[in-house]
Amino acid sequence: MSGVTPADLAGHAFLRGMADGHLAVLARVCWVAPVRQGHLFFAEGDTARRFWLIRSGHVALDVHAPGGHQLIVETLGQGDLLGLSWLVPPRQWQFNATAVEDTMTFEFNADAVLAACESDAGLGYQLVRRVMSAALSRLQATRIRMLDLYAASSTARGGP
Amino acid sequence: MSQVAAPVRPARYQVVERQEETHDTVTLCLRPVDQPIPAYQPGQFTMLYAPGIGEVPISISGTGPDLGLVHTVRAVGAVTRALCACTPGRVIGVRGPYGTGWDVSSAAGDDLLIVAGGIGLAPLRGAVLAALGQRMRYRRVMVLAGARSPEELVFGRELDGWRRGGAEVVVTVDQAAVGWTGHVGVVTQLIGRADIDATRTTALICGPEVMMRLTARELSALGIPAARIRVSLERNMRCGVAECGHCQLGPLLLCRDGPVVSYEAAMPLLAIREL
Amino acid sequence: MGAVDNAVEPGSVRLMEAAALDRLFASLHEAGYLVIGPTARDGAIVLDELTAAGDLPFGWGVQLEPGGYRLRRRDDTAAFGHSAGPGSWKQFLHPAREKLWSARLADGGFEIEQAGDDPGRDAGPPRLAFFGVRPCDLRAIQIQDQVLGSGRGNSRYAARRAAVLVVAVNCTEPGETCFCASMGTGPAAGPGYDLALTELVSGERHAFLIDVGTEAGASVLAGVPHTDAGAATIDRARSAVAEASQHMGRSMPAAGLRELMAGSHDADRWDDVASRCLTCGNCTLACPTCFCTSVEDVTDLSGDHAERWQHWASCFDLDFSYLHGGPVRASATSRYRQWLTHKLGTWHDQFGSSGCVGCGRCIVWCPVGIDITEEVAALQAEAEGTQAQDAEKQGGAP
Numbered sequence: 116m117s118g119v120t121p122a123d124l125a126g127h128a129f130l131r132g133m134a135d136g137h138l139a140v141l142a143r144v145c146w147v148a149p150v151r152q153g154h155l156f157f158a159e160g161d162t163a164r165r166f167w168l169i170r171s172g173h174v175a176l177d178v179h180a181p182g183g184h185q186l187i188v189e190t191l192g193q194g195d196l197l198g199l200s201w202l203v204p205p206r207q208w209q210f211n212a213t214a215v216e217d218t219m220t221f222e223f224n225a226d227a228v229l230a231a232c233e234s235d236a237g238l239g240y241q242l243v244r245r246v247m248s249a250a251l252s253r254l255q256a257t258r259i260r261m262l263d264l265y266a267a268s269s270t271a272r273g274g275p
Numbered sequence: 276m277s278q279v280a281a282p283v284r285p286a287r288y289q290v291v292e293r294q295e296e297t298h299d300t301v302t303l304c305l306r307p308v309d310q311p312i313p314a315y316q317p318g319q320f321t322m323l324y325a326p327g328i329g330e331v332p333i334s335i336s337g338t339g340p341d342l343g344l345v346h347t348v349r350a351v352g353a354v355t356r357a358l359c360a361c362t363p364g365r366v367i368g369v370r371g372p373y374g375t376g377w378d379v380s381s382a383a384g385d386d387l388l389i390v391a392g393g394i395g396l397a398p399l400r401g402a403v404l405a406a407l408g409q410r411m412r413y414r415r416v417m418v419l420a421g422a423r424s425p426e427e428l429v430f431g432r433e434l435d436g437w438r439r440g441g442a443e444v445v446v447t448v449d450q451a452a453v454g455w456t457g458h459v460g461v462v463t464q465l466i467g468r469a470d471i472d473a474t475r476t477t478a479l480i481c482g483p484e485v486m487m488r489l490t491a492r493e494l495s496a497l498g499i500p501a502a503r504i505r506v507s508l509e510r511n512m513r514c515g516v517a518e519c520g521h522c523q524l525g526p527l528l529l530c531r532d533g534p535v536v537s538y539e540a541a542m543p544l545l546a547i548r549e550l
Numbered sequence: 551m552g553a554v555d556n557a558v559e560p561g562s563v564r565l566m567e568a569a570a571l572d573r574l575f576a577s578l579h580e581a582g583y584l585v586i587g588p589t590a591r592d593g594a595i596v597l598d599e600l601t602a603a604g605d606l607p608f609g610w611g612v613q614l615e616p617g618g619y620r621l622r623r624r625d626d627t628a629a630f631g632h633s634a635g636p637g638s639w640k641q642f643l644h645p646a647r648e649k650l651w652s653a654r655l656a657d658g659g660f661e662i663e664q665a666g667d668d669p670g671r672d673a674g675p676p677r678l679a680f681f682g683v684r685p686c687d688l689r690a691i692q693i694q695d696q697v698l699g700s701g702r703g704n705s706r707y708a709a710r711r712a713a714v715l716v717v718a719v720n721c722t723e724p725g726e727t728c729f730c731a732s733m734g735t736g737p738a739a740g741p742g743y744d745l746a747l748t749e750l751v752s753g754e755r756h757a758f759l760i761d762v763g764t765e766a767g768a769s770v771l772a773g774v775p776h777t778d779a780g781a782a783t784i785d786r787a788r789s790a791v792a793e794a795s796q797h798m799g800r801s802m803p804a805a806g807l808r809e810l811m812a813g814s815h816d817a818d819r820w821d822d823v824a825s826r827c828l829t830c831g832n833c834t835l836a837c838p839t840c841f842c843t844s845v846e847d848v849t850d851l852s853g854d855h856a857e858r859w860q861h862w863a864s865c866f867d868l869d870f871s872y873l874h875g876g877p878v879r880a881s882a883t884s885r886y887r888q889w890l891t892h893k894l895g896t897w898h899d900q901f902g903s904s905g906c907v908g909c910g911r912c913i914v915w916c917p918v919g920i921d922i923t924e925e926v927a928a929l930q931a932e933a934e935g936t937q938a939q940d941a942e943k944q945g946g947a948p
Contacts, residue, residue, distance in 0.1 A: 283650050283651065284650075284651050284662050285662075287659060287660070287661075289659070308659075324660075324847075326653070326655050326659065326660040326856060327655050327660075327847065327849045327853060327856045328847060329847045330845070330847070364658055365658045365659065366657075366658060366659025366660065367659075368660065509873065510871065510873060510878065511870070511871050511872050511873050511878070513843070513844055513845050514843070514845070517697075517900075518697065518698055518841070518843070519842060519843045519844065519845075519863070520841060520842030520843070520863070520865065521842070521844070521863075521870060521871070523888070523892065523896070523900075525896055526812075526895075526896040526899030526900060527899075527900075528900055547815050548884075549878060549879050549880065549881060549883075549884035550815070550878075550879075550884075550888075
């Protein structure tokens, strides 16, 4: 089903340092998935049953607001994990994800990955740690964006 | 690195060109009417005088023809609003140049990493142009610029020119509508993807103080020595010549010992609240 | 009276009777100086223009304490038996308000009409003879020279300073709040005076030992009756001054103030002093080295005419550190900390010396009586206590 080897996965930043045995398990439940610019990975509200590791390219997470506004929440690229909602209930995508340009990924069967984690707690721990790290880094960045540091009242390189 | 400064009275400079960068930011090209001020180093600032209203410290963002100056001003108060409203032909006052510069040439032979947040790109523009003006002296020249939104990116029209001049320019915004093909996220998130060689990179950072602290910390964690990371600090300034006492930050007088300060010197000072 | 001697040189020591002070004043006036010195007025010893020696505060002393100043009658006729008056010499060299320039606004621009640094604008600043500069105040002038006298921007200071003649007065009787000895600034005047007087009063005798510092000082003595001082008299004067250093009411630690200030940013003591401090800024007004200023741009009603004025500012003002919509130093804690750590600590980094001369004015003129020597002692105790705790933690880990 896959054609992906543990060695292929070992080279991806997200899985750096993972033991060969665990990589072998993951390799069995993923496949190489190149997509074209404009490809919709998932839409808001869909059940989250897959996730991706981006090998190259550029993906935008966006949300649709009334009035015809489609706002980009965050962009991801090489080395990033695409998809967090598959790991915990309600396992539902909160945003849309679209390829901004042609993008190369490893695509994973999230159900299979979760099953493997249930039977191998060591694998589960390693995976969850890495997901937590990605989530933490995005949370910190998002908190900074919320400060709106570049807004006029909080910055004035132009002086008083 | 401080220059000999002009005396107490402002020199007269005429606005020859006015470019709106964003809804509240304007770039003015100025040309001297009388004696020009001494030559400047990227990173230095002048005190700009809006006649009859007042003075503010503004970083120099470049030079113009005929010994001219380029200043990018954001309208946040009475003086800056008046400056932003100046049309070609108006004469304003300039005192300076004051302070320390980025010392771009100290990175010769190595990689130059320039990280800008918001209008912090204005004080760094001179550094970018200086590096591109002698491109062969540097290995990589990287510019990572963060802005609130694509509409609030300053010098947006110049970035392709910088790329052609040999700079790797990556832009990220806090918010954008679909259609924007650049990054959305904070500028520190670009650092991991820039493939930086910490053993031979000099970093120049300018933007809101919180952004500079976080960026410097991130670059430090990568392994860039604190002495090779420089930030541009800001405090209330009045005289520009180290005589009025306003711009103190601990032992530093920022008009004389700054605004460009190494992160090594700045880090302990930025950690103290209400210093 | 004594022979009138014209051949006085820098380095020589002369003796002058108090009765000859009028002649000394006349000599100063003839040389073109306005004489500025202490005089008793409005319940204090203030610095003002003196027309004659009689304006000096003969027989007046002061009673000093934290937050307290009273004139008192001395039981002798000493002219310089007082200290820590509310004003210092900075009001003459670095005026509280000063116009920097004026301009005509027209044709979409401006034209400076008159600037302070225009050469030959007028005859120059008036020649002033500072009469009665205490050693601490002489050091304070030199400290301000370092900050303002380089000519980088405030060229008017340098011009005013060059037109000043300094007649210092050594101290033989420190005030209750003085601590010049531990700051290394007194009670004897250091170099930098044109003339230095030591007042000798006992019973009917009232005279001044005069140390001649410069040619300018020497030339002022021409025409003033003075005699050879004599070894015994010189010895008596020197001893009186040396004795004074044993009678200081207060002291600062001899060394390590810069390091103490640099290490004390998180000290609890700052909140303690801030709970008492009114942030009124009296200390910065009274302090002879405080130099901070602000500028103000003003126009007239027609909008055709603009002026820029410079005036004294205080780091205790909330708007002093205004940046991006608010003050960087909003709390009283941060402002008091700024003032003291600058004066005793970062002044070294910025200007190469301490900013404090031990004159004690900040103690006297603080309305709530904050005493910086007491604050420093408390900070030092806190620092030592913290060090001891840290050492214990490291040593005591199981």
